[in-house]
Amino acid sequence: MTDGQRSPTSGDGKIVVSGLTKQYKNVRAVDDLSFTVEPGRVTGFLGPNGAGKTTTLRMLLNLVAPTAGTATIGGSRYADLAEPLRQVGAVLEASSAHKGRTGINHLRVIAAAAGLPRSRADEALALVGLTPAAKRKFKGYSLGMKQRLGIAAAMLGDPRVLILDEPANGLDPEGIRWMRGFLKTLATEGRTVLVSSHLLSEMQLLADDVVIIAAGKLVRQGPVDDVIGSMSHTTRIRVRTPQADVLAGALGGENVTVDKGADGVLLVTGLDAPAVGRAALQHQVELHELVAERPDLEGVFLELTAGKAAIR
Numbered sequence: 001m002t003d004g005q006r007s008p009t010s011g012d013g014k015i016v017v018s019g020l021t022k023q024y025k026n027v028r029a030v031d032d033l034s035f036t037v038e039p040g041r042v043t044g045f046l047g048p049n050g051a052g053k054t055t056t057l058r059m060l061l062n063l064v065a066p067t068a069g070t071a072t073i074g075g076s077r078y079a080d081l082a083e084p085l086r087q088v089g090a091v092l093e094a095s096s097a098h099k100g101r102t103g104i105n106h107l108r109v110i111a112a113a114a115g116l117p118r119s120r121a122d123e124a125l126a127l128v129g130l131t132p133a134a135k136r137k138f139k140g141y142s143l144g145m146k147q148r149l150g151i152a153a154a155m156l157g158d159p160r161v162l163i164l165d166e167p168a169n170g171l172d173p174e175g176i177r178w179m180r181g182f183l184k185t186l187a188t189e190g191r192t193v194l195v196s197s198h199l200l201s202e203m204q205l206l207a208d209d210v211v212i213i214a215a216g217k218l219v220r221q222g223p224v225d226d227v228i229g230s231m232s233h234t235t236r237i238r239v240r241t242p243q244a245d246v247l248a249g250a251l252g253g254e255n256v257t258v259d260k261g262a263d264g265v266l267l268v269t270g271l272d273a274p275a276v277g278r279a280a281l282q283h284q285v286e287l288h289e290l291v292a293e294r295p296d297l298e299g300v301f302l303e304l305t306a307g308k309a310a311i312r
């Protein structure tokens, strides 16, 4: 299906979450949460255990009723979408299927129920690289194959929006790399791709944007590079010198910390690389290495969510 053939009601595929709240008896699982997810980009949805990610995705897909607030996809609530499977594909947990059914039959059953052409089952299976296992029974599928089958089911309607909860779970490194390429390609085609994950190093490779939540609330949202850049005060200078003690003594000042590592390495925070280089020059210290280590997504995530109780 091309863009021109898409249902006009699918809008631009932008996801808008506004004031979304879910109160369970004692737990405010999601608390006045607002964020947007743009088409044409992969957005990582991150948060510590119990942050409210799954509850948010379930509200987005009309599986749980919000206590307050709204979540729309292409301007409509999921419940109001005319043909939801053609507009939104979702995988919320490892795919389950009738154990004795083959992969292709599993997809054909879903396609038939949704009024989609039978040929879509073959196309979706090919899309996730499962054609060779089409006639194998589901019970013989590995976890990685089950994940792929779940994604194939989500892709049956050629949706403009894809929502995945922890899609890399159970995948081996090759499977994770495949998933990365697959999701990036979908975004390049202009689709909206929202992915929750705990794998922060993988998210740094995969995501264009991130939405970080903790204890049900928004902590930060934006392009990955901007979110990491916003924490540049945590940039650490790594310097190696045969005169580590001399240099350590020369690097003083308010908010400056100097930790000694092995082999003459000093890890400095509170100064930038030129300042460390200047101090070395002034004290005639020979340098073998001088590197500004920018924080990675994992470091930023841990700092942003530190102390926000995961168990509520």
Ligand SMILES: Nc1ncnc2c1ncn2[C@@H]1O[C@H](COP(=O)(O)OP(=O)(O)OP(=O)(O)O)[C@@H](O)[C@H]1O
Pocket (backbone or CB within 6 Å): 024, 025, 027, 028, 029, 047, 048, 049, 050, 051, 052, 053, 054, 055, 056, 311, 312
């Ligand atoms: N049906 C429910 N009844 C009561 N509390 C619930 C229910 N579903 C979720 N919660 C609670 O809401 C909070 C958020 O849960 P949720 O599963 O959305 O978090 P999560 O970010 O997806 O966590 P994880 O990363 O561990 O999957 C948790 O404290 C959880 O115990």
